[in-house]
Amino acid sequence: MTTDPRFANARPVPYWFDTVAESAVCAPATSDCACDLAIVGGGFTGLWSALKARERHPDARIVVLEAKGCGQDASGRSGGFCAPSISHGVSNALSRHAAEAETLIRLGQENLDAYALDLDRYGMNAGFQRCGKLNVAATPWQVAGLNDMARKYERFGIAHTLLEGAALREKLDSPVYGAGLFEPAYALVNPAMMVSELRRVCLAHDITIHEQTAVSALTRDGAGMRLQTAQATLTARQVILATNSAEPLLRRLRLSIIPIYDYSLVTEPLSEAQWTSIGWTGPHGIADSGNQFHYFRKTPDNRMLWAGYDAIYHYGSARDEARLQRPESFGRLADQFAAAFPPLAGVRFDYTWGGIIDTSARTTFFSGLAGGGRVAYAMGFTGQGVSASRFAALTMLDRLDGADTERTRLKMPSRLAVPFPPEPLRSVAVSLAQRGLAHEDATGKRSRFLKLLDAFGIGFDS
Numbered sequence: 134m135t136t137d138p139r140f141a142n143a144r145p146v147p148y149w150f151d152t153v154a155e156s157a158v159c160a161p162a163t164s165d166c167a168c169d170l171a172i173v174g175g176g177f178t179g180l181w182s183a184l185k186a187r188e189r190h191p192d193a194r195i196v197v198l199e200a201k202g203c204g205q206d207a208s209g210r211s212g213g214f215c216a217p218s219i220s221h222g223v224s225n226a227l228s229r230h231a232a233e234a235e236t237l238i239r240l241g242q243e244n245l246d247a248y249a250l251d252l253d254r255y256g257m258n259a260g261f262q263r264c265g266k267l268n269v270a271a272t273p274w275q276v277a278g279l280n281d282m283a284r285k286y287e288r289f290g291i292a293h294t295l296l297e298g299a300a301l302r303e304k305l306d307s308p309v310y311g312a313g314l315f316e317p318a319y320a321l322v323n324p325a326m327m328v329s330e331l332r333r334v335c336l337a338h339d340i341t342i343h344e345q346t347a348v349s350a351l352t353r354d355g356a357g358m359r360l361q362t363a364q365a366t367l368t369a370r371q372v373i374l375a376t377n378s379a380e381p382l383l384r385r386l387r388l389s390i391i392p393i394y395d396y397s398l399v400t401e402p403l404s405e406a407q408w409t410s411i412g413w414t415g416p417h418g419i420a421d422s423g424n425q426f427h428y429f430r431k432t433p434d435n436r437m438l439w440a441g442y443d444a445i446y447h448y449g450s451a452r453d454e455a456r457l458q459r460p461e462s463f464g465r466l467a468d469q470f471a472a473a474f475p476p477l478a479g480v481r482f483d484y485t486w487g488g489i490i491d492t493s494a495r496t497t498f499f500s501g502l503a504g505g506g507r508v509a510y511a512m513g514f515t516g517q518g519v520s521a522s523r524f525a526a527l528t529m530l531d532r533l534d535g536a537d538t539e540r541t542r543l544k545m546p547s548r549l550a551v552p553f554p555p556e557p558l559r560s561v562a563v564s565l566a567q568r569g570l571a572h573e574d575a576t577g578k579r580s581r582f583l584k585l586l587d588a589f590g591i592g593f594d595s
């Protein structure tokens with residue numbers, strides 16, 4: 134609860150949830166059953182896995198087990214920025230995966246093109262727009278970063294435009310940002326509509342979805358696997374784990390991700406004149422370029438989503454619904470909003486929410502096999518999984534099918550990221566990294582601790 138008048142009318146739920154019609158809950162699993170493929174998790178990764186498995190195996194019995202409702206976690210809470218990347222951007226591919234950077238960059242672009250084709254093919258209306266993204270810089274070192282990004286884009290033939298002065302003000306007019314780089318290949322999607330459409334299409338393709346069905350244990354069972362839920366036991370020939378930031382069911386993955394909380398605001402609807410007053414007349418999304426960055430976009434009913442910056446870790450990797458509301462972070466975001474958009478300083482916020490990011494020390498997803506080849510997993514998207522989840526789903530299916538593909542040959546997802554240390558060291562390491570990132574944002578200088586992490590290919594992001 135907050136007494137801040139800027140949030141007087143705010144609903145403490147993701148704005149996106151209000152953009153889709155409520156649909157009947159898919160019944161929980163109440164009786165034991167056997168299936169060919171059980172998928173744990175009904176976010177983007179789980180639902181793409183189900184749909185793509187159906188394309189490959191028309192007669193298979195496919196069951197999705199979702200602890201809450203489909204898309205209630207990261208997928209439905211996200212900003213909906215669809216990156217033409219599976220590697221958390223071009224710079225990350227080059228700095229951490231130089232040997233296969235070119236392949237990663239191409240596969241990221243192909244994945245987003247194929248994502249758009251899938252939407253058409255299945256008639257999914259998810260508010261998908263290929264409207265581009267503007268990256269903006271607030272400090273001289275961020276401007277240098279954008280110039281460096283432009284050189285890399287040049288090298289890989291990626292369309293982009295560097296913007297300053299009047300050209301920038303045509304896309305965004307803010308006293309905070311002095312330069313920009315526009316990349317037209319980026320897309321935006323309404324994340325709750327996307328979940329809802331994937332869920333609808335899965336159901337239409339004879340995929341069983343059980344919501345409010347948490348899997349509490351996964352064990353071997355003869356030639357298959359056994360999944361324990363509160364009311365039923367399922368046996369499956371193969372299993373996909375798409376549980377993102379939740380504590381992984383496989384013990385071996387528990388040190389590979391940590392939950393980081395990220396927060397979002399959505400304003401009241403803005404008038405045409407208000408959008409014009411900040412120069413934002415196009416449909417594109419925007420993100421600023423600090424380590425602690427904001428991402429912002431328009432909603433279909435002319436509100437602004439303004440999100441990011443804080444990346445909060447809680448001791449012991451606490452995962453707790455109550456922490457999805459954080460007045461301190463909302464207040465900070467609102468102050469930063471007022472500084473970025475002085476003409477909008479009196480605007481109220483109608484929605485506040487948080488979400489948990491599955492941060493991996495490599496800032497990209499990893500995927501592998503367990504249970505003697507019967508279980509595939511993918512997680513660790515670190516805040517860039519809206520489009521990469523589709524690619525991760527295909528990677529897991531390739532692995533379960535025993536197929537040797539360009540996806541399974543990639544080194545980036547095939548190796549587990551450097552594990553996070555156990556507590557209390559974990560909190561100390563996260564805090565040192567965060568302080569280093571804040572220091573770099575303020576001064577442009579990288580701390581010794583961050584340089585040490587860089588040397589080991591370790592990153593911290595959200």
Ligand SMILES: Cc1cc2nc3c(=O)[nH]c(=O)nc-3n(C[C@H](O)[C@H](O)[C@H](O)COP(=O)(O)OP(=O)(O)OC[C@H]3O[C@@H](n4cnc5c(N)ncnc54)[C@H](O)[C@@H]3O)c2cc1C
Nearest residue numbers: 174176177178200207208212213214348377488517518519
């Ligand atoms: C606030 C926020 C903003 C983001 N913005 C962007 C963005 O703009 N662009 C972008 O690319 N990425 C963004 N991301 C990241 C992106 O949302 C995720 O990478 C992506 O949604 C991951 O999809 P998923 O299906 O793997 O995870 P989730 O959507 O989290 O789904 C996992 C599901 O598994 C279920 N589950 C977990 N454990 C169990 C269990 N034991 N039994 C049954 N079910 C279980 C959960 O209930 C959950 O529904 C954002 C993330 C957050 C939190």
